[in-house]
Amino acid sequence: MRPLSTLYTWSAIAMVVFASTAGDILLAKAMRQIGDLGHLRQKKGIFAVVARVLGSTTFMCAVFFMAIAFFSLLVGLSWADVSLVAPAAASLTFVTNAVAARIFLKEDVDRRRWFAALFVAAGVLLISH
Amino acid sequence: MNFRKCLVLLSVVLFSSAGDVMLSRGMKQVGEIHLKNLGSVFSALGNFWILLGVCFLLIFFASYMTSLSWADLTFVLPATSFSYVVMTLLAYTLLHERISVQRWCGIMLIVAGVGFVARGPSHTEHVAEVAQPVPELTKPGFVEANK
Numbered sequence: 001m002r003p004l005s006t007l008y009t010w011s012a013i014a015m016v017v018f019a020s021t022a023g024d025i026l027l028a029k030a031m032r033q034i035g036d037l038g039h040l041r042q043k044k045g046i047f048a049v050v051a052r053v054l055g056s057t058t059f060m061c062a063v064f065f066m067a068i069a070f071f072s073l074l075v076g077l078s079w080a081d082v083s084l085v086a087p088a089a090a091s092l093t094f095v096t097n098a099v100a101a102r103i104f105l106k107e108d109v110d111r112r113r114w115f116a117a118l119f120v121a122a123g124v125l126l127i128s129h
Numbered sequence: 130m131n132f133r134k135c136l137v138l139l140s141v142v143l144f145s146s147a148g149d150v151m152l153s154r155g156m157k158q159v160g161e162i163h164l165k166n167l168g169s170v171f172s173a174l175g176n177f178w179i180l181l182g183v184c185f186l187l188i189f190f191a192s193y194m195t196s197l198s199w200a201d202l203t204f205v206l207p208a209t210s211f212s213y214v215v216m217t218l219l220a221y222t223l224l225h226e227r228i229s230v231q232r233w234c235g236i237m238l239i240v241a242g243v244g245f246v247a248r249g250p251s252h253t254e255h256v257a258e259v260a261q262p263v264p265e266l267t268k269p270g271f272v273e274a275n276k
Contacts, residue, residue: 024202024206025202027193027194027197028197028201028202031194031197031198032197032198034198035198036198036199037194037195037198038133038137038195038198038199053194071170074152074156074162074170074173075162075170077152077153077156078156078159078160078161078162078170079161079162082153082156086149086153087213090213094206094207094210097202097203097206098203101201101202101203102203105201105202106253107201107202107203107253108201108253109203110249112245112246112248112249113203113204113207113245113246113249115242115245116203116207116242116243116245116246117203117206117207117242118242119207119238119239119241119242119245120206120207120210120238120239120242120243122235122238123210123213123234123235123236123237123238123239123240123241123242124210124213124235124239125235126231126232126234126235126238127213127217127232127235127236127239128235
């Protein structure tokens with residue numbers, strides 16, 4: 001792979017990682033604000049769930065960042081093999097999500113969850129090669 | 130973790146792996162997208178496999194949202210990473226692909242990672258949630274009836 005092509009590929013991967021982390025954090029925040037979707041559907045029906053989700057500004061911001069991640073992934077896939085772009089982006093996102101969830105969502109990321117994130121990230125990298 | 134929640138997590142695993150495979154197949158047909166012509170990325174949406182992949186990923190997204198409404202992000206992500214194992218095993222059994230020792234090691238690491246989170250709680254109890262009164266417990270006469 002040429003140096004410029006490598007730079008393009010890793011720029012796309014970095015963009016996917018940033019945008020998917022932002023999207024995941026915002027989506028988790030939106031779902032936490034809305035509450036258990038299963039219970040909401042049982043009580044008020046599917047249309048109330050859809051209205052509640054689509055009415056959330058945090059959800060809309062999450063979708064915006066996920067759309068950026070999706071198109072960055074498509075661009076990255078057209079520049080390099082899926083066996084590099086998808087696992088590299090996915091494995092890095094596991095680690096950035098754990099850090100971001102601890103900071104922004106105040107999740108209890110204990111030793112067990114850190115190990116899980118790192119094991120999965122390493123596993124995804126190994127599977128891809 | 131009840132049966133319904135396990136089913137939602139299973140749906141995340143199955144639809145994400147199938148959707149990714151379809152997207153990959155579609156992008157191979159669409160071809161390379163150049164920096165000068167970034168707008169052509171939208172034309173990829175006309176491809177059958179991309180469209181089918183998007184449909185599968187929409188179902189994955191609905192299941193993913195549902196799981197995030199009752200579990201932590203740092204629980205859901207490693208728990209659903211089992212999709213990588215499913216994809217590799219499907220390639221081994223259906224497509225007769227050769228799985229190297231390195232890949233088997235990757236599978237074992239992911240399974241271990243999933244095992245780590247599966248043994249722990251799925252949701253962080255925040256102070257505000259714990260402090261919230263349970264409506265049934267505050268009904269008049271409840272305390273007297275349960276004395």
